[in-house]
Amino acid sequence: MIRPRPLLTASIVCVLAALPLFILTAGAQQSDRAKQIGGKLLCGVGTTKCNCQQILTQCNHVGCTNSTAMLKTLDQKITAGDTDESIVQGFVLEFGTVVLAEPPKSGFSLLAWWLPTIYLILGLVLVTLVIYKWRKRPAAEAVLAHSGPKIPQELLDRARAQVARETED
């Protein structure tokens, strides 16, 4: 059997031994600004050209002239020195909020962000209540409900054989 203390010690030793390696490693890769901004936008929304609803920088749909034009505009705005926010707002003005790849964190759209958290909290409350209820349930009641009156072995064996036969698939 593994004792907890040696395990803990071994874990700490391993992590500490690896520390010098961390220092030698290079930092995180820098992301391209156009890709970063393009990642916040969708291609072709609100137009008839391409309604693929894919991330602007990922759209590679055959015949999609929309993403080419949008990416060109994006590059021009970056070259002109616009800020990320003003570039995104420019696209919103042209296409509407539907061009944003994720719901804005304001107004009614904020609800989209809150809903998963609300589900999780409600679920946790529900599970906690269920566990509380099940743990409070008297053992005697559970045993009675579970096993019922004493059943002779012969009868139990016969019933088991019947169940096995009937439930064979």
Next chain:
Amino acid sequence: MDVFGSFALLLAFVCGVYAFVGGIAAIRTRHPLLIKSTRQAGMATCVLIFIATVSLEYLFFTDSFSSAYVVSHSNRDLSSFYKIAALWSGQEGSLLFWSFLLAVYVISVLLVYRNKNGELMPYVGVVLAGVQVFFLTLNNFVASPFKSLGVETATGFSLFTRADGNGLNPLLQYPEMVIHPPNLYSGYTGFTIPFAFALAALLARYPGEKWIHLTRKWTMIAWCFQTLGILLGAHWAYAVLGWGGYWAWDPVENASLLPWLTGTAFLHSVMMQEKRGMMKVWNVWLVFTTFLLCILGTFLTRSGVVSSVHAFAQSSIGPWFIGFILFVLLVCFGAYVKNRDYLRSENQLDSMVSRESSFLFNNLILLVSCIAVLSGTLFPVFSEWFSGSRISVGTPFFNKVNLPLGLLLLFLTGVGPLLAWRKTSADSLKRNFGWPLLVGLISGAIIFALGIRGFYPLVCFILCAFVAATITMEFYRGAKVIKARTNMNLLAAAQELTLRNTRRYGGYIVHMGMVLIFVGLAGAAFNRDVQKDMQQGSTMQIGSYNLVLQSYDSKAERNYTSQRMIVEVMKNNKPLMMLYPERRFFNTNEQSGTMVAIYSTLQEDLYVVYAGQNPETNAPVIHAYLNPLVKWIWLGGVVVVLGTILALVPNRRAVLVLAGAQQPAAAPSVAQALQSAVTHREGHD
């Protein structure tokens, strides 16, 4: 042949209605002849659907361009291989295909249980017939695939035949499109069987866990097909759409994921009912929900209520599905209210640290993920209703919401199987978790040292190592015991162990497959791409690869014209291989499609797309991606499917574990003995 197929479908509808209405009468009267005749009507319905489906395929293979459906989805030059796939490429055909697959399941159930479960089967037959009648109504009266081409003239309706058809959508002309939809549809339709048994058991107040035992294999088969269908769909998107990814959280993709999530929850929580008699209400509603989500998915795909690039078959058929969903919901709710006392749980929870608790949390995470995906998918519609402006809910939202949930689920995948039923002692915790925890930590340290800094990928890799270690330890421990008793070598002992309890160890293999899939998904955090205008002889670099455009050509094939780039791949300045990304132009429908060239290794995929010509310079544009670890996803998928197949194989030796609860004295009865036997049967796992 179109008249023949149409007649077969109509006759199938009549037989289906008889099986449904007659079945209800048979349940009420319990007349043996009526029961037998409705069962046979159910089988006749299936056979007639098979005939109708074969008729439609015959029309495709004989180039019958008097049929409107064949004209819309085929042409003379389309290869036979894709003429099979043309069946489900449009609205009418895919609905007939749905009926066909459902018929395969229904006839299998009716045949397998023809002399068994006499009390339950009439109810099952009615539920199955009800679902079939709904789809046959659509096949016959709403979206018939057997319509002939015709025009209104002064003298009446005049039929005509076209010389050739419009051809198949280019996006569907890919080998996986011949196997992906059948798998996905087999998943969707397969969940009808557990649904029918659950509803039937509730209506008939059938004993204890019997319906669960009867449908366990059907549920696993449906789940396996759904998993395979989703993964093949992802692979198709990866290899065909040419955007470098495999999952875009498109509404149609989401629709296939929803029943998979609830189906997965059911496969776990069902064990609580089998072993401990718990969660009866929950399990029944999970099965109902899974079936309803299958129908909802079809509604989302076809109604156009949410826009999708995958919507090959949109129409105004949505209200029919909404009506059916509401009807099913009403029936389920009515049956539940009437017989809910039959679903009373039997056991108590002994400890928070137990297998039962882990299953509760596993179900919670799966359900939260399911509801979050569903509400995210439908949010644009709600937003338009309530605020008047449509907003988009795209990949970044779904990733942000589902990444933490996925990691929690992965954690539970490792923890759950190591916890004991009822209560886990502190000693057992230390014994079971010590080594896996150590393996996880060491792996984390190594991965960190290799330069991985992102929080999610780092946590994901640590958890993958932890879960893989827990699974390996489970196999090792069991195999060691068998080795000591039988003198087998460790590998043979592990095989023996697996075959003795296929469900448990098959489940572990499925978990291992999920670990591999998570490794692959984590790789997406390190994707890179480069796009460049190329000239003959020019090069582009991505990672350690150099791509040299050797030349490009154009050649006419039977059904399309191909523009092909001939790209030499050099790795570390040494020639590695040639890749041929291409674009295909289909003459009949004047559409085009991409054929991505992929060099795939366990470490990474070099993914090369011919993105077309630059409109300003006319130079060919190559878009290259370097996607790490993608192959692990497909390997994981294979492992998941193999694990599920193994779990379906019967055990080499039955294992019976009886609960040791002291039973109070009282008058015995066969019913109680039967109930007790059912509850305790298959006490393993």
